[in-house]
Amino acid sequence: MSSSTHSSEDFSLAALRAGDRAEFARLVETYSGFIYRLALKLLEEPQDAEDVLQETFIKAYRSLPNFDGRSSLSTWLYRIATNEALMLMRRRKINQISIEEPKETSEDEEQEPLQILDWCCAPEAELMSSEARQVLDQAIDTLPESLRVVFVLRDIEGLSTLETGEVLNLSETAVKTRLSRARLRLREQLTGYFGERMRQQAMEEERE
């Protein structure tokens, strides 16, 4: 889950800076999975995710001679990838017809829990169904960009608060605030979905 399984020390920075192809191939092999998943979660489109993946390593290769090693290699790569994905997201938004745009709410509002329903004990098959997975993905999609990116880095990619802050150039407090808002909004949406499913099931059982 965590990107920290490989640390910068696993790679020879001198070789990378000098343009060593084999060492660069090893870097690509190690991090491409994480970067592809990150881009896919942010953009949803496999073609866009592939573009981000390619651009990230092209830019990384060009910038490696100037990499100062102040952050870890993984954080640095994540920063390039996140910026690429955000650029694509913004470009896509401009081209989008407004009625197709998912309903986004302002990022600086605390989501007041409106739906109080305990769906924790819903059957495993219900929680893990392919429909539920779709609902989970769509819920991420409705988050404002600034919350989505924090949620994906922290809760999907498993970066620490500190690492997420380094990638996005945010303070740890800002990361925590955005993560809290993202999670509360997602909880609200999942409660809407699972609550409705539980209601339907109860009705079916009554009929039987």
Added chain:
Amino acid sequence: MSHPGCHEFLSSLSEYVDGTLDESLCVEIERHMADCNNCRVVIDTLRKTIELYHVTAPQPSVPDEVRARLFRRLDLDEFLGA
């Protein structure tokens, strides 16, 4: 969230479920939860929400053809079989 005090805790719940919240605030939340079923449900479903995203996160792997195109684009064909 029916008590007047519930709103105060809202912004702390995320850190509470992560176990990174100040101990004194945790105690306050737990004391409140004992009397407030709504907040208990919100905390439980918040925890479950995060857990669901964790367990359903796909493995970080790149499809073979995407990997092949990446290596080609980067001029790393010779390492593709590695």
